[in-house]
Amino acid sequence: KNEVEQSPQNLTAQEGEFITINCSYSVGISALHWLQQHPGGGIVSLFMLSSGKKKHGRLIATINIQEKHSSLHITASHPRDSAVYICAVSGRAAGNKLTFGGGTRVLVKP
Amino acid sequence: EAEVAQSPRYKITEKSQAVAFWCDPISGHATLYWYRQILGQGPELLVQFQDESVVDDSQLPKDRFSAERLKGVDSTLKIQPAELGDSAMYLCASSSQGGTEAFFGQGTRLTVV
Numbered sequence: 001k002n003e004v005e006q007s008p009q010n011l012t013a014q015e016g017e018f019i020t021i022n023c024s025y026s027v028g029i030s031a032l033h034w035l036q037q038h039p040g041g042g043i044v045s046l047f048m049l050s051s052g053k054k055k056h057g058r059l060i061a062t063i064n065i066q067e068k069h070s071s072l073h074i075t076a077s078h079p080r081d082s083a084v085y086i087c088a089v090s091g092r093a094a095g096n097k098l099t100f101g102g103g104t105r106v107l108v109k110p
Numbered sequence: 111e112a113e114v115a116q117s118p119r120y121k122i123t124e125k126s127q128a129v130a131f132w133c134d135p136i137s138g139h140a141t142l143y144w145y146r147q148i149l150g151q152g153p154e155l156l157v158q159f160q161d162e163s164v165v166d167d168s169q170l171p172k173d174r175f176s177a178e179r180l181k182g183v184d185s186t187l188k189i190q191p192a193e194l195g196d197s198a199m200y201l202c203a204s205s206s207q208g209g210t211e212a213f214f215g216q217g218t219r220l221t222v223v
Contacts, residue, residue: 004152033211042116042216043153043201086152090212096205097143097166098212100152 003027006087006101013108019074021104023087026068033098034061034072035086043086046072077108112136114215116202122221128190131218135184135204141165143212144177144187145201153201159185160207192222 004025013019023032034046047054047061049070054061058077063070074081087101115134123129135142140161145153156175158166161182170177174193179185189196199219203212 031211035214040219043203043214045211045213048211088152096141096212097155097158098145098153098203100154102152 002102003099004087004089004101006104008104009102010105011107013077013106015078015108015110017077017108019077019081019106019108021072021085021087021106023070023072023101024068025070025087025089025099027089027091027099029089029091030096031090032063032070033088033090034070035088037084037086037103039083046085074106077106079108079110081108082106112213114202114204114213116200116215116218118218119216120219120221122223123192125194125222126191128188129192129220130186130188131200131202131220133185133187133202133215135202136213138206139204139213140182140207141205141212142179142185143203143205144185145203147199147201147217149198153199156187156200189220192220194222196220197222 007022031050033048036044049063058075060073084103086103088098090096142159144156147153156170157177159179177187199217201217202215205212
């Protein structure tokens with residue numbers, strides 16, 4: 001079993017729809033990261049969370065430390081949101097290295 | 111805005127040849143990571159540096175891969191000889207000492223033919 005599990009693996013939505021991506025982890029962490037990767041591109045950090053909820057524009061990230069679960073929400077989705085969204089966790093015991101989930105491929109159709 | 115620089119962006123090489131990638135982290139970042147991302151999968155750590163010292167290289171295939179960060183600033187990852195299975199995106203990231211947020215470069219996409 002992977003230490004970081006994401007669901008779904010693939011997601012297709014119509015423009016304007018509300019999107020949720022889930023991430024569960026099985027190890028102790030110091031922070032959870034949501035990352036975005038466009039096709040052929042590098043990785044951009046969207047959020048780093050250790051508790052609660054963060055919001056940036058149309059993106060909202062939440063984390064429940066007790067349940068070891070996080071969600072990334074995209075409100076009013078747009079075709080430019082089409083990308084791979086990756087959940088990763090870091091732990092001080094591991095030298096802050098990131099352990100990645102497999103990613104969720106999101107396609108938003110106009 | 112400070113960013114992690116990587117070069118080249120793309121590299122095509124024949125199997126059994128040597129190939130090298132370069133990474134320049136954000137100025138002042140003590141920790142540097144090299145990750146490999148096979149198409150359709152999440153990245154996996156190859157090597158982590160703290161300044162010029164290797165902290166974790168447990169997943170680095172040491173028979174063909176080597177990494178160095180001689181002055182604790184920029185870093186080079188080398189593969190010799192390259193194999194077809196090495197085709198992947200190689201990502202470099204850096205973070206400040208004690209920091210948990212990592213900043214990623216654009217990556218080098220390697221194709222071995």
